Amino acid sequence: MDRSAEFGRWKTQSLSKADLSRKGSVDEGAVEVVELLNSRDEFFTTSSCAGRILLLDGMAALNGTTSDAVLKFEPFILHVQCRTLQDAQLLHSVAVDSGFRNSGITVGKRGKTMLAVRSTHGLEVPLSHKGKLMVTEEYIEFLLTIANKKMEENKKRIGRFYNCLQHAMEREAISNPCSRIKEKNNPRFTHKNERNQGKRHDLPATQDSEKELAEDGGLELTATLFQGDD
Structure with a gap:
């Protein structure tokens, strides 16, 4: 089986999987990007998270339990499997130019080429230790203000x-007439079947995608490096 056909098989299998995330669908803030990528022959998404603010261990950790509480802001992250390294490099360039400067390409021994779209403007601050609050409530409010500003910047970058x-x-379509988008006249893809396809398979962007690539013997590259023969 040639590489193009094998990639098509991988894409079909991935898009047909049930969404096993707790939410059960793609985050609203990421759905347009996911649908646009999945409409192309060169890409399909495997996991995504539009960004979130959370308090690990819950507010109870601030009320006298023995837990440690941590306030976190996690920015947008997206994993995309690409048909070729050249396709991944194009997407990597777009990601970096859009502000996601921690993005990287990983190539596995089986020929799977994955792009992780990531940024560096996350936030993680410990608030309590063994149930003892280590900061003032005023400082917590200050942190929440910063986290909300980061979320707004995150939305702009998306x-x-x-x-x-x-x-x-x-x-690319102009330079290569054979490359096309499924919905030529409506790049936002509002047709129900296309939207459902995007929501059906995308999993939350945790360590699962990195684990899969590690099992595949993945090697992370910059956009200007190339891997030798598999």
Whole structure:
């Protein structure tokens, strides 16, 4: 089986899987990017998270339990399997230009090429230790203000990524007429069947994608490096 056909088989299998995430669907903030990528022959998404603010161990940790509480902001993250390294490099360039400067490409021994879209503007601050609050409530409010600002910036970066991705695909279509988007006249893909396809398989972006690549013998590359023969 040639690489293109094998990639098509991987994509079909991935998109047909049930969404096993707790939410059961793609985050609203990421759905347009997911649908746009999945509409292309060169890509399909395997996991995503639009970003979140959370308090690990819950508020109870701030009320005298023996737990440690940590306030976290986790920015947008997206894992995309790409048909070729060249396709991954194009997507990597779009991600970096959009503000996701911690993005990276991983190539596995079996030929799987994965792009992780990541940024560095996360936040993780310990608030209590063994049930003892280590900061003031005023400082917690300050941290929440910062976390909310980071979330707003996160949303802007997702928007830039979506717009830059559209433009990159349009330029590619001009230079390569054989490359096409399924919905030529409506890049937002509002047809119900396309939207459901995007929601059906995408899992939360945890360590699962990295684990799969590690089992595949993955090697992370920059956008300018190439791996030798498998």
